[in-house]
Amino acid sequence: MTAAAHPSVAQLSTSGQATHLPFWLAQALAQEPAQPRPLQGETTADVCIVGGGFTGLWTAIQLKQARPDLDVVIVEKDLCGSGASGRNGGCLLTWSTRFFTLLRLFGETEACRLVKASEDAVYQIANFCREHAIEAQVRVDGTLYTATNEAQKGAMQPVMAALAARGISSWAPWGRDEVQRHAGSALHEEGCFSPAAGSVQPGLLVRGLARVARQMGVRIYENTPMSKLVESEQLQVLTTQGRVAAGQVVLAMNAWMATSFSQFSRSIAVVSSDMIITEPRQCLLEHTGLEHGTAVMDSRTFVYYYRSTPDGRIMLGKGGNTFAYGGQMLPSFDQPSAYEGQLQEALRAFFPAWRDVPLAASWNGASDRSVTGLPFFGRLNNHPRIFYGFGYSGNGVGPSYMGGQILSSLVLGLDNDWTRSGLVGGPLGHFPPEPVRWLGSLMVRNAIRRKELAQDLGLRPRRLDNWLAGFAGAAGKTDKC
CATH class of the missing domain: 3.50.50.60 (FAD/NAD(P)-binding domain)
Structure with a gap:
């Protein structure tokens, strides 16, 4: 079943015009x-x-x-x-994986404060929902960053060591068996888990x-x-x-x-993230081992991320697909995903037992990608x-x-850690003007795709692809979780 045919996605706006709502x-x-x-x-x-x-x-x-x-x-x-x-995908995440970017931009004291504040935000959101009876399916069940090929192994080790050295690490390394059991997929080779995260129905x-x-x-x-x-x-x-x-x-x-x-x-650069979600299969979900709210993602630049839902579905997404020329809001951002087939192939690779489970919907949306990968105020x-x-x-x-x-x-005109933060200084960098930004984004995106395909196949990526892919590294992972 395609997203366009799904009754919960095709709706009427208040003006009577057909519009596609995200799932x-x-x-x-x-x-x-x-x-x-x-x-x-x-x-x-x-x-x-x-x-x-x-x-x-x-x-x-x-x-x-x-x-x-x-x-x-x-x-x-x-x-x-x-x-x-x-x-979005409903992954409730923190800034701990972006510690090196925070450290470079704001110094050690502020970087540590922001990591701890981002983890506290997870619990504050959960508490607020409980206190105000918001039934948003908040599950603070952690997040699992994994490696799905040899090249991705060890990707989290430097940041985990840096956080641990400052006494602020919530992460623990998991072995292959534990990762595969919790993530529900044999594709994962290793992983790192933090309890300070989870998922929500956004x-x-x-x-x-x-x-x-x-x-x-x-x-x-x-x-x-x-x-x-x-x-x-x-x-x-x-x-x-x-x-x-x-x-x-x-x-x-x-x-x-x-x-x-x-x-x-x-x-900012306006870039899409694309998502699919299956029809519910509660028994199959329990058999897979995903009867929890952990957000799972691999260590790619444009990550694959997935999670389950309380009603027995799997949602899977991937960022970095469509780059908008001039930062425009493209009509495709409000339509079913053009990458539905690619995402479904990835879903089947992660979960072969779900091969015949139909999709309930696909969708995408515009993400405001900054140069640093962090917001600014x-x-x-x-x-x-x-x-x-x-x-x-x-x-x-x-x-x-x-x-x-x-x-x-x-x-409120307060003088506090938030108003004194380095985040409150406007943009911390700019992208090149068009058409350089758009053409460069496509070149980097395609190089990343070729590099990661080679790594999946156990091959050495071309030096040119490694070099081009490096331009995406400064801002960290691109996703829309």
Whole structure:
């Protein structure tokens, strides 16, 4: 069964037009149908947040937790969760594997703090869901990074040693038998496990956060795209049918920042991650050994990642497939995955027993890939009351909680570890201008594919492919978990 034919993916928008919803969001809306309330006319707010995904919602919630009296408005161009927040793989990960990048950019003290904060965010999200009855299938069952060929072996050893030397490592090496048993696949040769991670149904999480935000008094206007931001003494967010006059503005638009504000056109590369999910087979899942919420991924540059679901499915994804010229939002980002066949072959390779299990859906989405692989935050055009944050590079489910901590601290004018962080300095590097960026991205992507195919076959990659692939290494792994 293809994604286009699946009834939970093909939906009607509020305008009556056919649209393709990602699987997770479609599941969430089937349980609690959306009742969007567009902004019509003029309103005022202490804080207007543009974007109703994880970053915008966590910012609004943390603002209300700190200052219940604040009048907070969210304007969302579609439905809350229609962007990356509702269409990722649902892997709840941390920044521990990016320690060397953090160390290089921010120094040892801040790098260690950010690793520990990213792990704490996993538990904070789980606790928040319990406290507010958000049934988002949060399972803090850890993550398993593996090697699926000889060349990948030992990839995690340097970062594990560096974390352990500083007393902040949550990782433990696992042998081949233990890895294969827990990961449910004989493809894995070795692995490293951290309990500070897990998985979540992202559509249920983002819709649950929207519900809680409304209960706290946040006004959310969906189907309300921003048409213009007026940067004046009185900030104004103009929409297609209304206007918000706000004391402060937070831009939480992720990949859409690059198309909305020209100064960010080279700050990120917009790249797809593609996913498939099977029909449920609970007995087969138990036989496979995946009756848990561990997020599993290999050690490729463009990782394969997978996890199970409580209702007996396997989700598998891979990043780094489609690069958008000029950072544009391609129509293909809102359609079933063009790489469905490749992903299904990978699924069958990992799990031969699932060969005949049909797919329930495939989908993809746009990831805001920064030069460093980390998000960045700042003030738009140095305006003292307009803040932004994006660039999660495919690892935003957990770190977006930290994004909310940063942005809410900036709005409240606090002097704390978040507002003093090196993350709050704007983009930490830029991509080349077009067409160099797009052509270079394709060259690097194709070199990585050739290199990793050779490694899978036990062959030595060409030196040119090794050299080109090295340009992707500075930012770490590319995924959309």
